[in-house]
Amino acid sequence: MKIILGKVRPFLRHLTEAHPQVLIIAPFARLHDRYMERRLAEARDLLTRLNSPDQQLAGLLFILMQYQDLDRNATLAFQREIAMVATLESLDYGRGLRADYMSLIHTILEDGVRVGLFRPLDVPVQSLLIFGATQWTWTWFRPGGRLTALEAGAQLVHLCLGSLLVDRRRLDRIADPAGKVAQTTVAVLTEHLGSEPGAYPRESA
Numbered sequence: 001m002k003i004i005l006g007k008v009r010p011f012l013r014h015l016t017e018a019h020p021q022v023l024i025i026a027p028f029a030r031l032h033d034r035y036m037e038r039r040l041a042e043a044r045d046l047l048t049r050l051n052s053p054d055q056q057l058a059g060l061l062f063i064l065m066q067y068q069d070l071d072r073n074a075t076l077a078f079q080r081e082i083a084m085v086a087t088l089e090s091l092d093y094g095r096g097l098r099a100d101y102m103s104l105i106h107t108i109l110e111d112g113v114r115v116g117l118f119r120p121l122d123v124p125v126q127s128l129l130i131f132g133a134t135q136w137t138w139t140w141f142r143p144g145g146r147l148t149a150l151e152a153g154a155q156l157v158h159l160c161l162g163s164l165l166v167d168r169r170r171l172d173r174i175a176d177p178a179g180k181v182a183q184t185t186v187a188v189l190t191e192h193l194g195s196e197p198g199a200y201p202r203e204s205a
Contacts, residue, residue: 029093029094031074031077031078032078032094033093033094033097035071035074035075035077035078036078036094036097036101037097038071038192039067039101040097040100040101041192042188042189042192043060043063043101043104044104045188045191045192046059046060046063046184046185046188047059047060047104047108049184049187049188050181050184052115052117053108053109053111053112053115053117053118054112054117054118054161054164054165054170054174055174055180055181056108057105057108057109057112057130057160057161057164058157058161058174058175058181059181059184059185060104060105060108061130061134061153061156061157061160062150062153062154062156062157062181062182062185063153063185063188063189064134064137064153064156065134065137065141065149065150065152065153065156066149066150066153066185066186066189068137068138068141068143068149068152069141069143069148069149070149070189070193071193072143075138076138079135079136079138080138102127102128102131105127105130105131106123106124106127109121109123109126109127109164110123112164116166117165117166117167118164118165118166119164119165119166121164126164130160133156133159133160134156137152137156148177150177150182150186151177153177153182153185154175154177154182157174157175157181158171158175161174
């Protein structure tokens with residue numbers, strides 16, 4: 001067995017170095033594409049259930065945070081590794097999906113400015129700031145920790161919408177983890193993922 005392993009390991013190392021597209025990049029590309037297809041379907045469903053741009057943006061923030069809880073392994077792989085392979089040709093389709101998702105955020109911000117809910121702002125930059133903030137939640141959010149995913153999502157809603165809203169009197173209601181927006185995201189994810197969000201036991205910090 002040791003002799004066999006001694007011969008196989010160098011071969012596998014050579015194969016990985018010579019053909020990374022087959023052994024590493026292609027599987028990740030498939031994972032990335034399926035991940036983004038699911039996220040887009042959930043986001044589009046969610047936006048049809050929420051009426052105003054402030055609710056819609058809050059809903060996306062809540063739902064993005066819950067992926068750290070419900071689909072954590074795939075979310076970690078997506079958020080941790082995407083920067084290393086984002087420019088590869090095999091991820092062209094996935095880049096289009098990410099652009100579609102970013103377009104949803106652009107549209108929400110533009111609609112919010114147009115109807116007077118959001119202050120005038122640089123929509124592309126604000127979209128990147130919001131999306132960027134969600135991409136690093138894997139570094140600090142812990143399922144079963146002091147905050148549930150919905151509670152952490154509420155903090156993210158307060159942070160983002162607190163700087164965007166012209167009138168902040170609606171903010172506490174929109175950011176309520178037990179409120180309409182958060183519970184709509186729970187319903188969407190329950191239907192799409194077939195499990196109940198926020199079910200992890202809580203622990204002391």
